[in-house]
Amino acid sequence: MSFAAIRSIATSALMASQVRMQVASTNIANADVAGYTKKTTVQIATASTGAGTGTVVTAVTSEVDKYLLADVVSAASALGAADVTDAKADALQALFGSTTSSSGTGTSIADTITSLQTALTSLAGTAESGTLNSLAVSSLDAVASELRELSAGVQGLRADADSQIADAVDVANTALDTIAALNEQIVAAKALGQSTADLEDTRNNALETLGGVLDVSYIVKANGEMRVSTTSGTALVDSAVHHLSYTPAAVVTDDTVFAGITVSGKDVSSEIGSGAIGALLEQRDDVLPGVQSALDALAGQLIDTLNAAYNTGSSLPPPTTLTGTTAVAGADPLNATGTLRVATTDSDGNIVSHADLDLSGIATMDDLVTALNGIDGISASIASGTLVITSTDGNGIAIADIDSSVDSAGFSDYFGLNDLLVGSDAGSIRVRSDILAGTTAFATATLDTSGTPDVGDAVLNHSGTFVQSLETAMAADSSYAATGGIRASSTDLAGYAALIVSDAASKASSAATALETKQSTYDTASDALTSSTGVNVDEESARLSELEQYYSAAAQLLDTLNAMFDALLSAARS
Structure with missing residues (x-):
């Protein structure tokens, strides 16, 4: 084997180890960052005319289980709804007071x-x-x-819910814009053979945020583009962004007729069954009018x-x-x-x-x-x-x-x-x-x-x-x-x-229990995803130590090669 071939192999090993060490170090540094997924390198051996010429890192990836991600997004929607329901039930109970107190x-x-x-x-x-x-x-x-x-208080809670729907729509639209912008970057990077792992992490975080305010369906195409729709199929992100639109009522009374939440002029209010918006609609249009x-x-x-x-x-x-x-x-x-x-x-x-x-x-x-x-x-x-x-x-x-x-x-x-x-x-x-x-x-x-x-x-x-x-x-x-x-x-x-007061207390108790359950479900789903894609600091530290040895060995090989080359040059001069 020629000195040039040996140098090529040693240099490629040195560069590959350097990239892998960088990835391992980044994993350790971001271990506690919410939404960060463990990055891995794709490394292959190179050859020419049947003979090995070294190694190269072709990609930095993160493998996110699509089913676990879907579970997290679904759990985020349920948790967002439960959180709203609990808050409204607590406010209703506070409004109605209690039939007993410490004074009797x-x-x-x-x-x-x-x-x-x-x-x-x-x-x-x-x-x-x-x-x-x-x-x-x-x-x-x-x-x-x-x-x-009490009547004014109930209508006030409905007005609050109506206003919060508008706020949640803004959150949803921001998340949709983020997903759409990242789609462009991910598709472009994939086309150039560049890593999209960090971009996908950010997009998945935006997807989870979106799921927290309304229940959605989504797919990821082969080119890396994510398409998002309501669960009934109304497109929210495809080749363009389709924003939600909502104007809250100026005044809320028991006979107020509310505007619908629209997408491209279509009322999608009935398509939203979960998330914060789904729960706010239920409180405003069903639970509180019942009270x-x-x-x-x-x-x-x-x-x-x-x-x-x-x-x-x-x-x-x-x-x-x-x-x-x-x-x-x-x-x-x-x-x-x-x-x-x-x-x-x-x-x-x-x-x-x-x-x-x-x-x-x-x-x-x-x-x-x-x-x-x-x-x-x-x-x-x-x-x-x-x-x-x-x-x-x-x-x-x-x-x-x-x-x-x-x-x-x-x-x-x-x-x-x-x-x-x-x-x-x-x-x-x-x-x-x-x-x-x-x-x-x-x-x-x-x-x-x-x-x-x-x-x-x-x-x-x-x-x-x-x-x-x-x-x-x-x-x-x-x-x-x-x-x-x-x-x-x-x-x-x-x-x-x-009975009315007791019903308010019962709603608060049930909502608190449901919130605890949904929080547990979300934590379980999130933990499962983290376990699958999160960073194990011990493993990464061990890998970093191993890679340092690979790097040292490659460097030592180059030093030996250089020494041999210098010896040959000296012999040739003499």
Whole structure:
């Protein structure tokens, strides 16, 4: 073998060892870098005319198991969804409070309703007490205010989710841009025979980031290009980038219609089932509206229950005008039966005039107005679409069903002539403004219908029994349909409120457990990938030591060759 051939072999061994040592050193240096995969060299022997001429490193690669990578991306999507669900469930639980506390009293809407019932029971014991009357109004306002606050809080969580969807879309688009840019670099490098291992690491990290915000499908083509789509097949990265587009709502209410998440004008919202965006869509459009529905059911039942009972009573002194809340028109039929007592009294509740009105023969609302106008001291009309009854002599007005009803409801309740609460849901429920302001006292009296009174008789008196009937109505069971994760049930108002609070706590507990499970799954998948492609420092250190020996041997061979060459030159000169 010639000196030239020996020098070529030794030099190539020296250069190959140097490259391999560099790769091993880089592996050790990046062992703790997230997403870094172990790089290996591809080394082959070279030959010419059948004789070996040395060795050469042809490539630096990293072998990433495509199935393990797919597991990590899928687990990242599930973890992203679980993280969002847990955060929203925690926020919801914090909003609703608890039915128990360290002091033994709860902080939830169920406890506020119970406090109202307690205030009504106290007032029933001394119905004429101004202090207890004010306390009952304050307790009722606390319930209505808390329901409004809870409703606003739920809508606030929906607004947060909507805003976070826009943020997550930005994250997704950044990841898509990164993947597309790296595709170009990887394809170009492969075409030139250059290493793409580090570029592929960076692209895989971007893919995992993308998977964290939405579930995706992907393939890697033979030329190294990665193509990404939604799980339903809508392209996100092919020969170009197809960005997600989303505009969050300016204001979020329970009837807000949200824009869709689009790709090239196509709404892909329904194609996103996991990741942070999938979970945010579920919270905004399903979970939180379900909670709102339960709150509205509670508020609606409270309004109906208290108004029905409260309309059987009157304040003392009585009001000079009764204004309904039910929309009616003059030509509307009146489906009524029985006898209604209508009376005017002085400020002490002593009768001035009265009439017992037979409703059975009254066919329409206009006929009812005519009949009411025929009562001494009474003026009735349909104004702004509601029934209005006014005293013409400055006295107060009180009405009571002797045995009358309109569409199976009490007369006053049907027309809403003495409603305690106004509004229709948790977002709008309020105590009637004049009662809350104190210009009209909370009703504690009832009109006597037991006989035919004479002028001057006390017919309007404070009644503990009436006040207690309000609490009794609240404590009665009502039927609630299944909604928002809460099963169909028959329970009282406080009991249903407790179910809502318990459901929020249950959601938080389930979400925490799910997050722990998804985190474990992700960690397992990530560990498996790391075990397959990560750096083992001990192995790399041993390899580096071995390569140093190879390098030293090659260097020693060159030194020996040089010495032999010098000896030959000296011999030739002599």
